[in-house]
Amino acid sequence: MALFRETADVSVRPAVPGDEAPMTRVQVTAWRDTHEVALGDGVIDALDTDAMQARWAQAITSPPGPGFAVLVALDGPDVVGFAAVAPGQLLALEVHPDHQRGGHGSRLLAAAVDRLRTDGAEQIVTWIMDDDTARERFFSSAGLGPDGTERVLATGVRDVVEHRWSAAV
Template sequence: MTLFRETADVSVRPAVPGDETAVVDVQLAAWRHTGLLGPAVLDLVDPAAMTAQWARAITTPPAAGYRVLVACRGADVVGVASVAPVPAPEDRPFDAPGGVILALEVAPDSQQRGHGSRLLAAVVDLLRQDGADQVHTWVLDGDEARARFLGGAGLGPDGGTRDLATGAMPDGSEATVTERRWSASI
């Protein structure tokens, strides 16, 4: 007996208006799951502002080549990726452009099921279609799961680092996190 399903069990598709709430839920759950930002930092996050920002990114991308994709289990959004183009450097204008993965998150209860790999493959496919020959992203220090995932996909640290302010803490101090850039040729 053959069963027919109206939707695929798992898929990746462009985000559409209405996905923004699920995208924020996925992103916040993934951030909480890593434990790297800590509850004091996550308490500073404004979910309504994040939802509005994702809605704008989905409906009116900030630049050509900027895309938001979602991973789905049936009709449910369980992951998100966003990517933006990176032009060739001014000192090497004949180099092919690249791309930066701005977000790549999968809900904790949907991790280890291929959603992240499908999102990453879709992002790389889109970048290649746009003529990119490289991709990079940023990894928080201590995010060993993300490092293993990206390393298994062929990305590696390239020496770039940045410190990001995450907001004022209740005691008035400024919290920061360090990220390392990971990249690969595609």
């Protein structure tokens, strides 16, 4: 007999020590799924996941200042996504590919915007890599749009263009 939950056991909460390992797994898996071609051959494989995990641990336990926060999306007890904010900025928002289209990204974005508002932000800014149409659709549906600003990131294999998107909060 199948066991069904009447309501989904999903939530968003502030990240806590121990979340850095699943966050790093989510990030690497999501980047591999979405950005591997754009970043170039071998870039994802060359990531230092131990260093990434250490940086997330530091961001969780010792944010660099006021207005910085890390949030995680949970499906039951499992971390399936995360968002990181700085004053006025959404630095990162990733959901594991196996858990996308389940509302985790929307819950993370809503929680991130609430945090930014609480910290006095009047605008949200984030960056979207060239050709990431799924992310563009997601942020567009949430009311963000490109503001014409671009930046170029060097991956060691090729340069990657990112576009800044923003909206009033």
